[in-house]
Amino acid sequence: MRTKPQLTILGYNSAxxxxxxxxxxxxxxxxxxxxxxxxxxGTQVQLRKVGIKFSKIxxxxxxHLHGDHCFGLPGLIASYxxxxxxxxxxxxxxxxxEQMLETIFKLTGTTREFTINYHELQSSKSEIIYDDVxxxxxxxxxxxxxxxxxxxxxxxxxxxxxxxxxxxSRADIxxxxxxxxxEGKDIVLLSGGxxxxxxxxxxxxxxKSYAYCSDTRFLPSIVPLVKGVDILYHESTFLHDLREMxxxxxxxxxxxxxxxAKDAEVGKLILGHFSNxxxxxxxxxxxxxxxxxxxxxxxxxxxxxx
Amino acid sequence: MRTKPQLTILGYNSAxxxxxxxxxxxxxxxxxxxxxxxxxxGTQVQLRKVGIKFSKIxxxxxxHLHGDHCFGLPGLIASYxxxxxxxxxxxxxxxxxEQMLETIFKLTGTTREFTINYHELQSSKSEIIYDDVxxxxxxxxxxxxxxxxxxxxxxxxxxxxxxxxxxxSRADIxxxxxxxxxEGKDIVLLSGGxxxxxxxxxxxxxxKSYAYCSDTRFLPSIVPLVKGVDILYHESTFLHDLREMxxxxxxxxxxxxxxxAKDAEVGKLILGHFSNxxxxxxxxxxxxxxxxxxxxxxxxxxxxxx
Numbered sequence: 001m002r003t004k005p006q007l008t009i010l011g012y013n014s015a016x017x018x019x020x021x022x023x024x025x026x027x028x029x030x031x032x033x034x035x036x037x038x039x040x041x042g043t044q045v046q047l048r049k050v051g052i053k054f055s056k057i058x059x060x061x062x063x064h065l066h067g068d069h070c071f072g073l074p075g076l077i078a079s080y081x082x083x084x085x086x087x088x089x090x091x092x093x094x095x096x097x098e099q100m101l102e103t104i105f106k107l108t109g110t111t112r113e114f115t116i117n118y119h120e121l122q123s124s125k126s127e128i129i130y131d132d133v134x135x136x137x138x139x140x141x142x143x144x145x146x147x148x149x150x151x152x153x154x155x156x157x158x159x160x161x162x163x164x165x166x167x168x169s170r171a172d173i174x175x176x177x178x179x180x181x182x183e184g185k186d187i188v189l190l191s192g193g194x195x196x197x198x199x200x201x202x203x204x205x206x207x208k209s210y211a212y213c214s215d216t217r218f219l220p221s222i223v224p225l226v227k228g229v230d231i232l233y234h235e236s237t238f239l240h241d242l243r244e245m246x247x248x249x250x251x252x253x254x255x256x257x258x259x260x261a262k263d264a265e266v267g268k269l270i271l272g273h274f275s276n277x278x279x280x281x282x283x284x285x286x287x288x289x290x291x292x293x294x295x296x297x298x299x300x301x302x303x304x305x306x
Numbered sequence: 307m308r309t310k311p312q313l314t315i316l317g318y319n320s321a322x323x324x325x326x327x328x329x330x331x332x333x334x335x336x337x338x339x340x341x342x343x344x345x346x347x348g349t350q351v352q353l354r355k356v357g358i359k360f361s362k363i364x365x366x367x368x369x370h371l372h373g374d375h376c377f378g379l380p381g382l383i384a385s386y387x388x389x390x391x392x393x394x395x396x397x398x399x400x401x402x403x404e405q406m407l408e409t410i411f412k413l414t415g416t417t418r419e420f421t422i423n424y425h426e427l428q429s430s431k432s433e434i435i436y437d438d439v440x441x442x443x444x445x446x447x448x449x450x451x452x453x454x455x456x457x458x459x460x461x462x463x464x465x466x467x468x469x470x471x472x473x474x475s476r477a478d479i480x481x482x483x484x485x486x487x488x489e490g491k492d493i494v495l496l497s498g499g500x501x502x503x504x505x506x507x508x509x510x511x512x513x514k515s516y517a518y519c520s521d522t523r524f525l526p527s528i529v530p531l532v533k534g535v536d537i538l539y540h541e542s543t544f545l546h547d548l549r550e551m552x553x554x555x556x557x558x559x560x561x562x563x564x565x566x567a568k569d570a571e572v573g574k575l576i577l578g579h580f581s582n583x584x585x586x587x588x589x590x591x592x593x594x595x596x597x598x599x600x601x602x603x604x605x606x607x608x609x610x611x612x
Contacts, residue, residue, distance in 0.1 A: 015384075015385070015388050016350065016385045016388060016389075017348075017350045017351050017354075017381070017385075018351070018354060019351060019354050019355055022351075041347055041348065041350070041377075041378065041381045042323075042347065042348055042351065044322065044323045044347070045323050045324070045325060045328075045348065048323075048324060048325050049325055065413055065414045065415070066384075066414055066415065066416075067380055067381050067384040067410075067414050067416060068381075068384075070414070071347075071377075071380050071381045071384070072347065074373055074377050075323070075347045075373050075374075075377045078321075078372075078373040078374075078377070079321070079322045079323075082321050082322060083322075096413040097413075099409070099413060100409060100410055100413045100414070103405070103406060103409040103410075104373075104406055104409075104410070107371055107402040107403075107405060107406045108371045108372055108373050108376070108406070108452075109371070109372065109451065109452045110372075110373060145415065146414075146415045
């Protein structure tokens with residue numbers, strides 16, 4: 001049973017937690033899985049606010065090991081222990097994430113009854129890191145101060161399905177022909193009548209895709225990797241007048257994020273990871289929309305259908 | 307300049323952060339210092355809520371290395387770097403705290419321009435770990451599942467001071483006698499008149515004391531260590547009908563906390579670290595007040611004069 005893919009941004013602050021928001025963390029529901037993308041400090045409380053059960057998360061993807069993207073993780077794992085988790089959890093992240101977490105767990109006496117499967121990344125090239133019948137996840141190597149990956153999540157194309165409402169209204173279509181309908185064939189009845197496939201069957205739903213790119217310098221090489229995604233989340237820590245500062249600190253401007261979105265022909269661009277120096281975030285929107293009109297600000301805790 | 311000692315409880319949850327509160331963290335202002343006691347996840351946001359500047363904290367005391375008492379610390383230190391801290395910070399905590407933090411900082415690329423002075427504790431006996439002209443801090447060894455200390459903070463007795471209002475109203479008391487007044491002596495005027503010391507001088511202000519005891523099994527051996535403190539914060543994770551569970555998990559009941567408070571003849575007892583199984587915290591108050599009437603529930607983010 002596939003539900004509609006959905007993104008819930010839990011936090012999009014850069015660096016320091018504030019009263020009104022936490023650093024980077026997102027929940028992506030896609031391909032029958034609930035996935036956590038980055039896990040800044042305070043992620044657990046945000047999950048509680050949106051009513052997401054911690055236990056439903058099966059896969060965690062960490063972009064890089066800066067604290068504002070991973071310091072919520074030790075606490076989440078500790079909570080799993082207290083909540084009695086037994087199902088394994090998959091953690092994807094830069095090489096070193098296992099050493100960091102296991103050192104913490106050892107020193108804090110955080111034992112567990114469940115398995116953590118670490119998938120440590122160190123390639124500078126895009127890799128397929130998860131692949132099943134419903135979903136593919138690929139890394140999007142980014143250019144930050146330390147090793148950092150974005151992630152692209154792509155649904156698999158679903159096969160054609162039966163137009164059951166139509167078929168049940170026609171007593172003269174034997175079930176033996178359903179297989180042909182699913183294969184895309186028109187069907188010929190004993191009476192000689194022809195029923196075109198688009199009437200008896202339905203196109204498999206268009207697969208959706210989402211890409212998360214935080215943190216990174218302006219990096220045109222990611223354009224083919226995020227090409228055509230329905231939604232691209234791309235950091236824009238600064239406005240373009242501070243592009244030298246952005247480059248120095250390994251970040252992008254809103255204008256640069258919009259250039260990536262435009263060149264990659266994505267459906268929508270969501271900005272995030274704003275520097276605290278900008279109290280009014282609409283300045284990012286104004287700058288980016290000059291290049292790519294379908295740009296939006298993130299809205300924390302509000303589920304967004306992809 | 308000594309300000310009135312003040313306690314601000316930032317969080318008192320046990321274990322898992324909730325929407326309405328964070329795990330253990332407190333700010334104690336005493337002896338001219340701002341000190342952080344424990345640092346659960348979310349401490350930074352609570353500090354922002356009460357308007358405390360991170361930079362003012364000079365000393366951090368961690369009771370033990372369970373996540374709900376220290377998982378906010380890596381993020382706080384990372385913020386210090388971003389905020390440009392240069393003054394050293396003193397961190398007191400169980401042996402292993404340096405390895406844990408430095409492993410995290412190394413793997414997350416968290417460099418710093420300021421010094422962290424680690425004071426690692428491993429004694430099972432009470433020690434004086436800080437001592438200056440205004441303040442003494444002693445460990446209160448607790449009995450938990452892992453090595454754990456409470457802390458007792460005691461102001462030093464201030465010397466006697468001059469009753470300036472009185473002295474300025476008397477032109478016949480030469481300043482040369484002020485030293486005698488400060489030493490507690492009565493003074494004899496040239497006229498032969500005697501001015502008792504309690505008129506010309508004032509008793510040094512009564513020193514205040516505070517003890518923090520979380521997490522621990524019922525441990526009567528702490529009574530002499532927290533004897534007579536103005537305020538005792540003592541955990542009461544459970545009610546007394548679950549005292550076996552409390553003992554098994556290394557915690558206390560409200561009744562047990564009250565027995566400690568009564569035997570130690572403290573001024574006030576504040577309970578905390580409640581298990582999430584109790585939605586209404588007043589049950590703890592009811593149970594403890596049967597033994598020790600001056601018991602109170604913690605109130606997060608509200609400064610309390612000691």
